[in-house]
Amino acid sequence: MKIGLECHVQLPTKSKMFCSCPTEECEFPNTHVCPTCLGMPGSRPVLNRQVLVYGIMIAKMLNCEVNDTTWFARKTYFYPDMSKSVQITQYDNPIGERGVYYLDGKKPIRITRIHIEEDPGKTKRTSDLTSLVDYNRSGIPLAEIVTEPDIATPAEARQFLTQMIGDIRHLLNIPDDLEWVVKCDCNISVGTERVEIKNVNGMKHAEKALHAEMVRQIAMIKAKKKILRETRRYDPERDVTIGVRVKEFEDQYGYIDEPDLGIYHIKDLADSIKISESPQNMVLRMSSQYKIDQKMAKQLVNTSMDLAGLFEDVAKEFDTASAVKWVAGPVSASWRAMEDRGETPDMEKLKGFIRSFTEGKVTDTQCAIDIKSYMTGVDASAAMEESAGLESLINEFLDKNPKIVTDYQKNDKAANQVIGYVMKQTGGKYSSSEVVETAKKLIEARF
Amino acid sequence: MDVKTVRDVAKFAHIALTDEETERYCKDLGDILSYFELLNEAPECDERGVNPILVEDITREDVPKVEYDADVLLRDMDTYERYVRGPRLS
Amino acid sequence: MSMDSTLRDLKRINEKYRMFHAMTEDLEPGDSSFLFSVKDNLTSKDMETCAGSRILEGYHPAFDAASVEKMRLAGGKLIGKANMDEFGFGTFSTNSGFEIPRNPYDLDRACGGSSGGSACAASVIEDHVSLGVSTGGSICCPASFCGVYGIAPTYGRVSRFGLIDYGNSLDKIGVISQKAADLKKFMEVIAGRDERDPTSMVQPEFNTAYRKMKSVAVPKEGIEGLSKEVEKAFNDALEQLKSMGVDVDYVDMPSLRYAMPAYYVLATSEASTNLARYVGMRYGHQDGDHTLKFDDYFTDVRTRYFGDEAKRRILLGTFTRMAGFGGRHYAKAREVRQVVINDYKKVLADHDAVLAPTMPFTAPKFDDISKMSALDSYKADYLTVPANLAGTPHLSVPCGYDSDGMPVGMQFVADHWNEDVLFSIAEDWEKQFDLRRPEVSI
Numbered sequence: 001m002k003i004g005l006e007c008h009v010q011l012p013t014k015s016k017m018f019c020s021c022p023t024e025e026c027e028f029p030n031t032h033v034c035p036t037c038l039g040m041p042g043s044r045p046v047l048n049r050q051v052l053v054y055g056i057m058i059a060k061m062l063n064c065e066v067n068d069t070t071w072f073a074r075k076t077y078f079y080p081d082m083s084k085s086v087q088i089t090q091y092d093n094p095i096g097e098r099g100v101y102y103l104d105g106k107k108p109i110r111i112t113r114i115h116i117e118e119d120p121g122k123t124k125r126t127s128d129l130t131s132l133v134d135y136n137r138s139g140i141p142l143a144e145i146v147t148e149p150d151i152a153t154p155a156e157a158r159q160f161l162t163q164m165i166g167d168i169r170h171l172l173n174i175p176d177d178l179e180w181v182v183k184c185d186c187n188i189s190v191g192t193e194r195v196e197i198k199n200v201n202g203m204k205h206a207e208k209a210l211h212a213e214m215v216r217q218i219a220m221i222k223a224k225k226k227i228l229r230e231t232r233r234y235d236p237e238r239d240v241t242i243g244v245r246v247k248e249f250e251d252q253y254g255y256i257d258e259p260d261l262g263i264y265h266i267k268d269l270a271d272s273i274k275i276s277e278s279p280q281n282m283v284l285r286m287s288s289q290y291k292i293d294q295k296m297a298k299q300l301v302n303t304s305m306d307l308a309g310l311f312e313d314v315a316k317e318f319d320t321a322s323a324v325k326w327v328a329g330p331v332s333a334s335w336r337a338m339e340d341r342g343e344t345p346d347m348e349k350l351k352g353f354i355r356s357f358t359e360g361k362v363t364d365t366q367c368a369i370d371i372k373s374y375m376t377g378v379d380a381s382a383a384m385e386e387s388a389g390l391e392s393l394i395n396e397f398l399d400k401n402p403k404i405v406t407d408y409q410k411n412d413k414a415a416n417q418v419i420g421y422v423m424k425q426t427g428g429k430y431s432s433s434e435v436v437e438t439a440k441k442l443i444e445a446r447f
Numbered sequence: 448m449d450v451k452t453v454r455d456v457a458k459f460a461h462i463a464l465t466d467e468e469t470e471r472y473c474k475d476l477g478d479i480l481s482y483f484e485l486l487n488e489a490p491e492c493d494e495r496g497v498n499p500i501l502v503e504d505i506t507r508e509d510v511p512k513v514e515y516d517a518d519v520l521l522r523d524m525d526t527y528e529r530y531v532r533g534p535r536l537s
Numbered sequence: 538m539s540m541d542s543t544l545r546d547l548k549r550i551n552e553k554y555r556m557f558h559a560m561t562e563d564l565e566p567g568d569s570s571f572l573f574s575v576k577d578n579l580t581s582k583d584m585e586t587c588a589g590s591r592i593l594e595g596y597h598p599a600f601d602a603a604s605v606e607k608m609r610l611a612g613g614k615l616i617g618k619a620n621m622d623e624f625g626f627g628t629f630s631t632n633s634g635f636e637i638p639r640n641p642y643d644l645d646r647a648c649g650g651s652s653g654g655s656a657c658a659a660s661v662i663e664d665h666v667s668l669g670v671s672t673g674g675s676i677c678c679p680a681s682f683c684g685v686y687g688i689a690p691t692y693g694r695v696s697r698f699g700l701i702d703y704g705n706s707l708d709k710i711g712v713i714s715q716k717a718a719d720l721k722k723f724m725e726v727i728a729g730r731d732e733r734d735p736t737s738m739v740q741p742e743f744n745t746a747y748r749k750m751k752s753v754a755v756p757k758e759g760i761e762g763l764s765k766e767v768e769k770a771f772n773d774a775l776e777q778l779k780s781m782g783v784d785v786d787y788v789d790m791p792s793l794r795y796a797m798p799a800y801y802v803l804a805t806s807e808a809s810t811n812l813a814r815y816v817g818m819r820y821g822h823q824d825g826d827h828t829l830k831f832d833d834y835f836t837d838v839r840t841r842y843f844g845d846e847a848k849r850r851i852l853l854g855t856f857t858r859m860a861g862f863g864g865r866h867y868a869k870a871r872e873v874r875q876v877v878i879n880d881y882k883k884v885l886a887d888h889d890a891v892l893a894p895t896m897p898f899t900a901p902k903f904d905d906i907s908k909m910s911a912l913d914s915y916k917a918d919y920l921t922v923p924a925n926l927a928g929t930p931h932l933s934v935p936c937g938y939d940s941d942g943m944p945v946g947m948q949f950v951a952d953h954w955n956e957d958v959l960f961s962i963a964e965d966w967e968k969q970f971d972l973r974r975p976e977v978s979i
Contacts (some may be wrong), residue, residue: 448856452808452856453852453871455854456855456856456859458861459855460809460812460851460852460855461767461816461832461835461836461837461839461842462836462839462843462848462851462852463565463836463837464848464897465923468848472848472849472852474855475640475849475910475911475912476849476853478910478911478912479801479853479911479912480853480856481913482797482798482916483796483798483801483857483866484558485795485798485800486799486802486869486870487869488795489792489795489799489869489872489876490792490876491693492870492872492873492875492876492879494641494872494875495871495872495875496871496875496878496929498692498693498706498736499692499706499707499861499874499878499926499927499928499929499953500691500692500693500736500739500741500928500953501741502693502735502736502738502739504734505735505738505739507732509614514597515599515600519599520599521653522597522599522847523595523596523597523820524818524819524820525567525818525823527660530817531819531820532818532823532827533827533831533834534826534827534828534830534831534833534834535827535829535830535831535834536830536831537668537830
């Protein structure tokens with residue numbers, strides 16, 4: 001079975017792609033509109049530069065070759081929400097081509113191309129089946145990402161979408177709470193003929209639509225029926241795909257160059273754009289580069305990219321062991337506390353504490369207290385007392401339960417057993433990560 | 448140019464043709480397309496211009512602006528509660 | 538004629554010559570310093586804009602075209618929207634959804650097209666300037682048939698904001714007037730960069746200082762197929778030019794014969810996409826039956842309101858740009874445009890302009906036009922098309938009259954952005970040319 005996807009993601013610009021209308025949601029239909037996005041005769045498009053920037057960022061994240069020169073094309077098709085009956089999109093020389101995305105950091109999914117284009121408006125049906133159209137969305141920029149048919153199963157398609165979209169959200173700084181619909185055209189062939197399921201909304205539906213179509217194709221093959229090369233749509237309520245039309249011509253849109261915009265030399269722009277590594281990639285890379293557990297890498301990256309960055313700095317400046325001991329330990333444990341106080345950790349200061357320890361100026365207990373005291377704002381003597389309090393509680397518990405130490409040597413999760421006890425004794429005064437880090441230190445001291 | 452092609456093209460272009468029109472356009476387009484065959488003799492060229500002059504790198508900044516009164520734009524449109532009326536979708 | 542009398546007589550002038558589709562209701566000149574009209578494919582806030590097409594009836598744009606806005610700012614009063622071939626699709630202004638303008642020299646003859654109404658207004662009304670639009674020759678052709686001066690500047694010189702598109706990579710807005718000096722004066726008003734039209738943003742400075750035209754190249758391909766009378770008038774004009782100190786050379790420009798098919802492929806391909814938006818929603822006629830499925834609704838409205846030539850060009854353009862139909866001409870046409878541009882650049886490296894008659898014949902009678910096949914009328918543009926395809930500026934001057942008294946024109950083509958040398962030759966020519974104005978009676 002082969003599955004390839006064409007995903008459309010909205011780009012978070014403030015104004016539309018070819019006009020200055022605001023992109024923010026609007027309660028009233030046809031309010032954020034102008035002659036350009038309404039396709040009124042005499043209007044003209046002007047490209048929003050930020051759309052090129054976002055397009056290049058995604059292209060780079062997907063390891064695509066960014067074209068030196070890019071331009072736009074007109075795709076003609078008739079539909080009530082398409083105000084010009086022409087969509088300005090890209091045909092040849094799109095922003096990026098020939099990329100690859102590593103699913104779970106391992107399996108390569110080849111990316112055919114990524115291009116930028118404008119969204120149509122929205123239609124709704126009335127009771128007498130005629131349509132009502134809102135063009136507020138008309139002209140909002142989209143990136144279309146096309147993959148090769150490298151995806152093996154519907155579940156894998158969902159996994160791919162979840163990971164890639166998570167990375168794009170992070171890349172373009174799209175807040176977690178913002179609803180951000182991803183639309184897909186899904187191509188699937190169980191046998192030899194390819195079927196396209198158009199306009200599937202969201203990752204969950206993509207998996208379900210592909211699954212429904214897979215089941216249908218398998219049944220057709222079993223019944224020795226011919227599968228038509230066609231376009232279908234997914235009906236989520238009945239969980240089936242429905243044929244919409246048979247493709248008559250390979251190129252039914254009659255693309256031509258868009259003559260109103262000219263061409264764009266994007267090499268310099270692309271060179272100047274440095275994209276941050278995606279969280280997904282960073283976890284995988286750190287785990288293999290520093291030979292640390294993926295969970296630890298994930299914990300660092302998810303807490304903060306800055307924390308993960310500090311880990312790398314310390315590993316480089318001192319050694320990996322110090323990074324694990326200090327950054328993944330007390331620094332990580334108090335990171336949120338510091339953020340909650342509205343402060344930004346001073347990396348040099350933190351490195352200073354670690355240096356004092358590595359140079360033998362302070363004991364490891366003192367170092368841990370210095371770090372905690374700096375980050376939580378609790379003064380050193382109180383931190384020392386607290387820490388002493390915590391340490392003695394854990395030591396008590398370990399004395400009573402020596403098996404934890406032996407278990408720990410097989411599986412470091414054994415340290416988690418102290419959490420419940422300490423939490424209960426202290427009424428949740430310490431964070432669980434702080435407890436675990438301290439416990440690990442004390443257990444290891446007993447080897 | 449045959450009659451079937453004219454009919455297919457017209458369908459794509461969303462234009463209905465009577466039989467008489469189909470015949471007539473078939474002949475006109477046939478003549479014109481034969482004349483276009485002259486292009487096959489034309490010299491080739493590596494340059495590819497979207498425009499006759501080089502238009503390059505013209506963009507605007509991402510600053511939202513409301514430059515038109517939407518109600519003026521909707522003035523002559525057939526609307527219902529600010530929605531633009533359209534035909535059936537299916 | 539003063540502005541007052543022009544405005545007073547406007548309706549009666551129009552009844553006779555049918556140059557305007559819409560006219561101003563306000564007949565007071567107020568503090569305007571001049572009157573002007575524009576082709577009806579330039580949007581105007583105060584008058585309906587239809588571009589010669591019934592499908593746009595009722596379209597009242599919310600914005601003025603950039604060129605209209607600039608003319609008003611310069612003190613102009615817009616008096617009318619000039620009749621034209623539907624969307625610019627024609628050579629005689631006869632392919633109109635509305636009225637067909639009459640030639641000022643003979644009412645049974647055409648004004649030329651597609652800016653026929655504009656040239657007619659410039660010829661009939663004294664002290665009048667009209668803006669035209671040229672895609673394949675639509676300024677110079679009617680200027681020539683109506684015995685006036687007309688310029689289509691370099692592609693990208695005038696903002697196309699507010700222009701109802703025919704072929705976006707070809708359309709140019711220019712000026713038509715009885716007076717050569719007006720071309721420079723009003724081009725200076727409308728030229729310039731406009732952030733609303735990216736293709737206007739790369740132009741160099743607009744030079745208007747006098748620069749004498751020293752030499753012209755006459756392409757052999759440009760003097761084939763002329764009517765006897767046009768040939769004679771042109772040859773006389775060449776002698777006159779020589780006496781004015783202009784060197785005349787004959788050159789070969791073999792690419793010119795490919796310009797015609799390349800032009801029609803690009804123009805109709807682009808037009809078929811531009812016209813896709815006219816579906817009976819949002820503007821113009823919205824009177825279809827909404828209970829029809831959208832494909833049928835769109836087809837119904839388009840079939841009822843597009844004219845015959847618009848349909849022909851839509852079909853042609855749809856065919857040529859769709860590989861599925863075997864149309865493989867679009868990419869080649871794009872190459873040929875570059876070949877033609879290179880050919881012009883080569884000749885214009887040694888000459889100030891390329892010169893040929895504007896049209897191979899003088900304004901034809903309506904009866905004769907109705908007998909022409911579609912291909913015949915396309916081919917009539919062979920002299921104006923190459924410069925339009927190349928986006929090079931070109932200017933038509935009246936250069937003689939045939940035995941029926943109908944004007945003959947000749948067209949100078951300069952290199953990209955070199956309008957200055959065209960203005961200079963037009964003004965020099967005007968000083969020694971005996972212009973015969975049409976007899977205007979109303």
